[in-house]
Amino acid sequence: MPQDALNPIDAQGLPALEARLREDLEYLCLPGKEWAPRREGVSDVVIIGGGMCGMVAWLGLYTAGLRNIRVLDRSESGFEGPWLNYARMETLRSPKTLTGPAFGHGALTFQAWYRAQFGAAQWEQLDKIPRPMWMEYLRWYRRVLEIPVENRVSVDQVEPEGDLLRLHLSGGAEASILTRKLVFATGRDGTGMPNIPGFVGDLPKALWAHSSEEIDFAALKGKRVAVVGVGASAVDNAAEALEHGAGEVRHLIRRKEMPRINKMMGIGSPGFTAGFAELPDEWRWRFMQYSFATQTPPPRGSTMRVSRHPNAYFHFGKGVARTERSGEAVRIEFTDGTAYEADFLILGTGFATDPMARREFGAAADDILLWQDVYTPPEGEQNRDLGQFPYLNPDFTFREKRPGEAPWLGNVYCFNYGATASLGKVSGDIPGVSEGAAWLARAIAATLYAEDVEQHWQGFLDYETPELLGDEWEESVLEGQPVKGEVA
Structure with missing residues (x-):
């Protein structure tokens, strides 16, 4: 690539980008001035x-003058989210x-971060983003924006206290704190839990x-490994087992054939992002149910990562009915x-969306309105899993199932997979995610x-700050003529 085609920031390092x-x-005059009146001891x-x-939710709110x-996270600093925990794919x-999460700022994109360090030529050669590198980018994002994440702090329960919410904590110096609004930015299992089929119960x-x-x-190593499912997480874990020397890995797949088309990718557009929430219930359900029914396929690279091993097997039409211990093995x-x-x-088997599984709500989880x-x-369009998603207000807040019993849920925002x-x-x-954060912040x-x-x-x-100080003019006397017919 000719030198004059390079962006001036390319390969000049992160200090220049920052x-x-x-x-x-x-x-852009950002961030704007603070405008919300503060309450003592209340966030x-x-x-x-x-x-x-x-x-990115913090950035949206901070940009809006709040x-x-x-921001509380139970993980160690730099290990937030799935990327260096249970995510096992090679690339995104x-x-x-x-x-x-760039929120409209070109200098906050992964592309800008990458090109600043490695240049335009390497950017052109890059195929997909390596998973650990994405976490490096997010660490930089946190540092450059000075986002005050408090790590190793867990929110164990939420309950109303007047017009506020009291959050009971563990892991930090405070047993509880008060806030006016609460945002659950808790990821894929943010309003649910890992989906554990009943057949492993015993x-x-x-x-x-x-x-x-x-x-x-x-x-x-050397073991027979069975993997239930063929979604992204299933194939990533199968690949890890194979690369660690498993004797064989067998995918057990209920479907008769491999899902091949990511339907949601085919309809992604600004119109869909902006318009989906405005659709009638029957259309929103229809889109989501069809996406669930057709299933998102695993990425091609992840699938090839498994199938290149001669001891990897894909078995279709193998729905699991039950399991039992057989000596030291699983039958x-x-x-x-x-x-x-x-x-x-x-x-x-992915994650199940079920607010009743979230300990943060306690018994009040049953007050959340579901689809x-x-x-x-x-x-032909029934779907039990989809039915357990929360039925949210247009501003991401939860709705109460029985009016008047849990109005405080209107102060809790579902900014995670449960909002889908x-x-x-x-x-x-x-x-x-940036469009969602702007929507949430507003x-x-x-x-x-x-x-x-x-x-x-x-x-x-x-407000008494004058724009005019009084010295900008002199008052003049106008000697006017009498109006015709007016008595002098």
């Missing part, structure tokens, strides 16, 4: 989750050019693991009447302003 970012923000917003979604914000599925835990758990892959019986024995079973409470799909059925893919996946800012309207009104009345 200077450019600071300049861009200055030109305006607490964000649970310091990963990608939590950080400063009294706390998303195209490298997506702007992700199986000793030493013989199986879910793909979201820590797995000792080295211990699987797996299928719905077609056949059976197979493995030394270890990995569940690549199954609101919408009855037509014949109601608002679309704007609060979990990389493509639409909603929270509007609500806080309305709640404090009397103070803002008083501030309006009390």
Whole structure:
């Protein structure tokens, strides 16, 4: 590539990129001044989750002039989110050019971060983003924006206290804190849990693991490994087992054939992002149910990572009926009447959305309105999993199932995968997360302003800073003529 084709920031290092970012923000007069009245000992917003979604939510709120914000994450610093924990893919599925959490700032994109260090030529050669490198980028994102994430702090329960929310914590110096608004930026399992099929209910835990758990892959060397499912997490874990020397890995797939088309990728557009939440329930359900029914296929690279091993096998039409311990092995019986024995079973079964599974809500989880409470799909479109998604307000807040019993849920925002059925893919996946954060920030800012309207009104009345000082003019006397017919 000719030298004059390079961006001036290319390969000049992160200091030059960071200077450019600071300049861009200055030109845009960002962040704006703080405007929300503070309450002693009360946060305006607490964000649970310091990963990608939590950080871009913070940026949206900070940009909107809110400063009294706390971000809490239970992980060690630099290990927020799945990227260096249970995520085991080699590269991200998303195209490298997506702007992700950049929030409209070119200097905050992964592309800018990469090119600043490695130059345009290497950027052109890069295919997909390596997973560990994405976490490096997110660490830089946190540092350059000075996002005040408080690590190793867990929110254990949320309960109302007057017009506020009290968050009970563990891991930090405080037992509890108060906030006006709470944002769950808690990722894929943010309103649910790992999906554990009932067929492992009686199986000793030493013989199986879910793909979201820590797995000792080295211990699987020479072993027979069965993997239930063929989604992205299933194939990534199968590949890890194979690369650690597993004797054989067999994918047990309920479907009759491999899913091959990512339907949601085919309809992604600004129109879909902006318009999905405005659609009637029947259309929102139809889109999501069809996506669930057709299933998102695993990435091609991840699948090839498995199939290049001669001891990897894909078995279709093998729905698991039950499992039992057989000596030191697992006997797996299928719905077609056949059976197979493995030394270890990995569940690549994803996550279930179910607010009742979240300990943060306690008994109040049953007060959350779900899609199954609101919408009855037509014949052929039923989907139990989709029915358990929360039925959210347009501003990401939860709705109460029985009016008047839990109005405080209107102060809790679902900025995670659980929002998908109601608002679309704007609060979990990389493509639409900045649009979702802007939407969220605007909603929270509007609500806080309305709640404090009397103070803002008083501030309006009390404002006394003159623009004119009185020395800009001299008063003149106009000697006018009497109006015709006027008595002198």
